[in-house]
Amino acid sequence: MTAITHHISDALLDAYVTGSLGHPFAVVVAAHLSLCDACRARAEAAEMLGGSLLDRLAPAPLSAGAQDRLLAALDDASPPPLQSTASGIFPAAVMQALGGQPPKWRMLGGGIRQQILSADSQGSLRLLYIPPGRAVPAHSHGGLELTLVLQGDFSDSEGRFGPGDVEIAHDEIDHQPVAGPDGPCICLAATDAPLRFRAMIPRLLQPLFRI
Known part of the structure; x- marks a missing residue:
């Protein structure tokens, strides 16, 4: 893997x-x-x-019935999900989101594919497959978008992003990522608001593809 040059911000970390x-x-x-x-x-x-700061805090007394509520919660707790391990280009956290299975790609057009891993009130998480040299439709953002490169690379107005790099795109960034020429780019992308596409066709297809 080449050197990682785009990192997680302090606030996100x-x-x-x-x-x-x-x-x-x-x-x-x-x-x-x-x-x-x-x-x-x-x-x-x-x-x-x-942890050091927590150790310095003075202990607080428990409220009445706290122990009973804790024991009841332990009785009702569901078993933790099975932990996944890394597989190929996919880190353990991605394999966990995939349920331990290979991606099930869905075509978006122009050879670009995706698999939605989760979508709820907190946002959406998806894998993207972009063929070499192919551009994602130009867009801006209604919120935050994090994109982690797992394979290949892409370039846009913010620079070049290779394996391990994370692009942090907010509502002031308008860009059009283009996959590098040497092979497909596979990314993990999270958003908390729909993208804002410039072109009409991506906007029309947006509800169907849940982007």
């Missing part, structure tokens, strides 16, 4: 470490951390700092 980051973005961050030694070290340092 802090939100991930504290558990306040929405599920789609948390999967992207977890996948990136498994590939990036620098960001993984930053996350571990943030966790250690948070």
